[in-house]
Amino acid sequence: MKRIRGSRFLIKALVILLIASITFPGAVYSLESAKLIEDGQHIGPGTYYRNMNYITPNGNFMVNMIESKFDDKYISVEVADSGSSLTNKPVSYQASLKNDEKKRVIGAVNGDFFDMTTIKGLTYGTSIIEGEIKTAVKTSTILGVTDKGDCFIDTLNMEGAAAYKYIQYPVDSVNRLRWADQTVIYTPFFGKTTVNTVAGTDIIVRGVELPLKAGKRYTGKIEKIIPDSKITEIPSDGVVISMPVKAFRQLAGVPSGAEMSFYVDFDKKNLDFAVSGAPRLLEGGQISA
Secondary structure: EEEEOOOOOHHHHHHHHHHHHOOEEEEEEEEEEEEEEEEEEEEEOOOEEEEEEEEEOEEEEEEEEEEEEEOOOEEEOOOOOOOOOEEEOHHHHHHHHEEEEEEEEEEOOOOEEEOOOHHHHHHOOOEEEEEEEEEEEEEEEEEEEEEEOOEEEEEEEEEEEEEEEEEEEEOOOOOOOOOOOEEEEOOOOOOEEEEOOOEEEEEEEEEEOOOEEOOOOEEEEEEEEEEEOOOOOOOOEEEEEEEEEOOOHOOOOOOOOOOOEEEEEEEEOOOOEEEEEOOOOOOEEOOOO
């Protein structure tokens, strides 16, 4: 998602620019047995929208593309969502939430894939927005944006752990459906309750200083440990750490009010935004294996 940043005057000027944007004259190219018809518009500082229609013996193929110069101080790339872990709002709505009097979205595209069975609308991969970990899995291919505005596409690996004294469990994901032998951290972003298809040991931890960000160790107080649970209420001031059923044998005697800590981190640092996508098509200019 590309946003225009700047003063109120600049925004007004750009609104005029968008209304009176220059439309490129249609161009027709011959590509052996195919024909390419291309049109486009100038939609922002150093930013162009292009529509390419390929007419081939096998049918017509349309490509919509935005080209932009990332070194322009008035352009930034960000990630948006609908304000919930269940992304069931159209892209136009998610983009509109990023608009204010100082900036406007001039282009947006759908990202990641979504669960359409158990938890409809839940993203498959890792998502980071303004530094907050919205969802995370062990390995994702992401479009990442650093805190300096640098963009990249690469593999992102996650690690994490939840611990009570000497007992430690590796974290497998954040705000995702938990499988039998996994440990998942659920934040209020996920919703009011966890939603799982297999029973586990759910630990309600309150007094956590959210939002959840990479590389920071969090500590809270255990309110309750619930065995054989699939659905547990997520506190607004904390998290639910959902562990395998067998974890209850180790934690059964832990008193209410005891401290529990956890952290999540990535092998790419200083990420402000990240959105996943798969499969990866190109790597180093070559078709990805």
